[in-house]
Amino acid sequence: MGHMEEKRRLMVEALEERPPEALLSEPLDYIFADHFRQRMLCNLLDAMVSEGARDALLSGQILMFMRLDFGLHVLDEEEDLFPLLLKRALPEDGMEDVIHELCAEHSSDRLDADELCRVLEVPESCGGRWKRLFTRFAANERRHLIVENAIVLPMARIRLQPGDLTLIGQRMAERRGIVPARHWQ
Ligand SMILES: [Fe+2]
Ligand SMILES: [Fe+2]
Incomplete structure (x- = not known):
């Protein structure tokens, strides 16, 4: 397997594999x-754009991630992390x-x-506009991730209290249909 294929295999693996359930305690x-x-x-979306072709298997893998995981993550933030952080943060934060x-x-x-998702499911639904869509989505998402990783998560580590973290973890577990293990709490 060439270097590029190996890199792609690892990226797909990361996409398909949810973090371990026990990590919900953190x-x-x-x-x-x-x-x-x-x-x-x-990275995978950008790779498809630079190759100029959409791999059907990869499209399916990305679609699964978008359908199963992406929306859950936004709910984790909007319903649990953000409201609790707003409650605990100081005005000067x-x-x-x-x-x-x-x-x-x-x-x-x-x-x-x-x-x-529509384009991944029905490749011909978007004509030639898919490259611009993939590029824009990836660029916006990367900027968004930088702000969350560099500002929001570090502040949450400072301001949230142990009980807040337990509550967020429980709610994230519920959202995923996971029964929290006793030792997480
Ligand atoms: Fe977000
Ligand atoms: Fe996020």
Whole structure:
């Protein structure tokens, strides 16, 4: 297997494999791990654009990730992480503006995400516009991930209390149909 193929295999593997369930006891680490998977998604989309062709198997793998994991992650942030962080952050942390902006990006990116899924499912549905769509989605997503990793998660590590983290982890587990193990709590 060549170097590029090996690299791609690892990226697809990261996309397909959810973080271990036990990591839900450290929900900020789980979210960080999901961000890594999203970076792999961006790399794979860019790779398809530069190859100029859409691999059917890879399209299916990306579609599964978008359908099963991407939406859950946005809910983890919007329903659990962001509201609790807003509650705990101090005014001088400036979290209100940052989180407001991230939520606005979630809703504008959702339109592109829906379009992306349509195009992955029915390749001919988008004509030649798919390259621009894939590139735009990946670029927006990367910027979004930088803000979340560099600003939001570090602030959450400072401000959230142990009980907050337990609650976020429990809710993320419920969202995924996982029964939290007793030793997480
Ligand atoms: Fe995120
Ligand atoms: Fe986000």
